[in-house]
Amino acid sequence: MYAKVIVDVPAKQTNRGFDYLIPEALREWVAIGSRVAVPFGPRKLQGFVVELHDRPDFDPAKLKPISEVLDLYPPLTPDLVELAEWVSQTYLCHEITALQAMVPGALKAKYERHIKVGDKDLDGAHGDLLSQGQHTLLLPIEEDIIEFVRGKGSIEIGSLLSKFTSQGSLIKQMITQGQLLEVQLIKDRMSAKKVLTVFPVEQPLQLMDWAEQLPDKSKKQKQVLLYLAESPYPIKLSDLLSELNISASTVKGLADKGYLSIKEVEVQRDPYALRTFPRTVPLTLTPEQEVVFGSISQAVNELEHRVFLLHGVTGSGKTEVYLQSIQTCLDQGREAIVLVPEISLTPQMVERFKGRFGNQVAVLHSRLSQGERFDEWRKIMLKQVNVVIGARSAIFAPFTKVGLIIIDEEHESSYKQEESPKYHARDVSIARAAQHGAVVVLGSATPSLESMYGTLPEAEQTQIGSSGNPPATLRSIGNLAKPKVRFELLTMRERVEGRPLPKVHIVDMREELSEGNRSMFSRSLHKAIEDRIQKKEQIVLLLNRRGYATFVMCRSCGYVAECPHCDISLTYHQSAKTLRCHYCGYTEREATVCPSCSSEHIRHFGTGTQRVEEELGKLFPGIRVIRMDVDTTTEKGSHEKWLTLFRNQQADVLLGTQMVAKGLDFPMVTLVGALAADTVLNLPDFRAAERTFQLLTQVGGRAGRHELPGEVFIQTYTPEHYSIISASKHDYTSFMDKEMGFRKFHDYPPFHRLILITLSHEQIPLLMRSAETFAAKLKELAKSLAPVPIEILGPVASPISRIKDRYRFQCMVKYRGEASIAGLVQQAAATLSDVEKQYKLTISIDVDPQVLM
DNA sequence: AGCACGCCGACT
């Protein structure tokens, strides 16, 4: 038996399995998914076992053995290993990168090279060398080094070199000669936390006996024994010390006498340990919820891989349906994964799950420390929980019997990871569910076009899938190779308790300006704010900072500079004072007067939350504002703090960026204002209208969720835009119809798929040449695929044309059908590899990009 | 990615 190992080197040349012998002693411990240490060339590396097999594709006589198995249990399940391969082939990343993404950061290897005194030191080597007649007297500096290392036992090579600067070559020589010994260590960044714990070793009576036998001067020791006699349970050493106000030596003394024992005990850092969650019971479902729950639970019970798209208006009670569906899944002895966008993984959300399922729930989100994260993950691995709720990466929870995967707010772009592996959690979920025969529920009040598209009958999909077929070259062809399932649409149109959706007003800010109101609050919103303050009701104000000063708009007529070829707004480029389209490269000079109405009120648009906060203070003296944006929420727990403050009505206004729009539920909020609804709309992105509709619908949904009815004001310079009109009428269907038409007309997703390739280099000429070469090569390769429709746009400069002193050019591939275009892109990129190596050109490939920068 | 092996300039 041999093991195929993917080693911890994210490079093209090492992106394959390497075969290793499994030493007899490790045979029991090596499994698919094991993390191992292996010799690799002259060094020792971490790797993951991805296959066990009998026939290595390398001379078995030359195979090296695995040196070590790094964990008691494999951190990855075989299905995750298979999924990693699928991820790496679908999203074009090195396989090790995909594997690494599946385990907590704490398990990422830290390589340390340590130096010890070698066995050929002074005593051992003398005779040998003397007999060979060699000069054996060590130089004084060598003696110093050896003494120093001996004193430390073992020392990190870096610290040794910094202690003996400029002795690098001497030290190297000493290693070669065996006076010093190099050992390579692979360390985890984090391990299970251990705490010294004191255990009584006998019954209370015996302890009291011992206490009496102690000499009178050992007052403290007596005290400890009596304490343990009184409560004969293990206690944390630190607790015992502070409890009795004694020092560790006292307890140590007792341990030496054998009167008690001190052991290291593994403890879990439970971030929620100090909180109790009141248990909740399933609520009675509304008839609509009942229907939806029925469909989901039936599928779960039948162990069928099906995908549901649950379209439920804000406040329709999707979470309760999730909770009861999970219960069905648990009743079957299977496990459930719940994904929520990072931003809405609030304590409130956690509370609902912990309240229903208690300590069967693990929570994974980025605000946990690395150690806390590791412990939550460990609970999953050790099967101490059967529900996990978390952000994107929780889809890789090492469960073995997944029955249900829920993706809440499935339209959120944060499900797409922007770093390698650039996976989309929604598509990975479906792949993982296929492996387990599990049910997927995609929930949203504003489903993405991709997901709606998935519900269409195949004929209408024009034979295109949004997630594509897995490549046929997977090591083990499992359920991942099965064809994509069609999504089933479930709908909930009513809010619970028959509460009405809020009334939405569209405010035309052009009119405000023409009537002399230059403030960022329209007269009607101003009045509404006054009204709520007086009634002691609460207000949520949304100001999206994204798009800050990137687009140009006329404040008189609402004209926005658009690309004549692409129907998207142009990006303002500060450096050259030009407007550019980053799809096709079209460029025009920045206008000083509006080309449409000749007004001079044309400018870069954008304003910050800070300014709004100031103005609120001026307009409404005494108003209590909580501002939530990246500046005020970076500190750990601050997010929670602000929300609690607002919940307790210690503020009148919650002002913030997108983070105030998602999933919050405050009974006293009756007014919501979107101050500049256009900011997202004018981003140079074909999804701008979709994002605007989603954002306005979501933020509007914060109002009037309880007894008090809600009201929403949308301030805009483009009140006639269909995304704004549809949002104001709560009319998802008409928005979807229009947007689908737009996408289809322009060959955008979901009708076509995209791959974004970004090349970067320090020098523009070389970069442009490489980009051209790449595009030409890709076009040539694409010809072989005819008649598959494939279009290659660019190369053009990226919207962010330089990052960290590197210029960026991009190409966009638009295609239809299931052909493996990703493979072609990789091939075309490979033809550049020699140039790449020589001149440090980098190529990044994003399959199904969400952000086109 | 490292790290070693291997072939050309400034020093004892």
Add this chain to the structure above:
DNA sequence: GTCGGCGTGCTC
């Protein structure tokens, strides 16, 4: 004549 520069190529 050697130490050392970093260009190519391999790692089971």
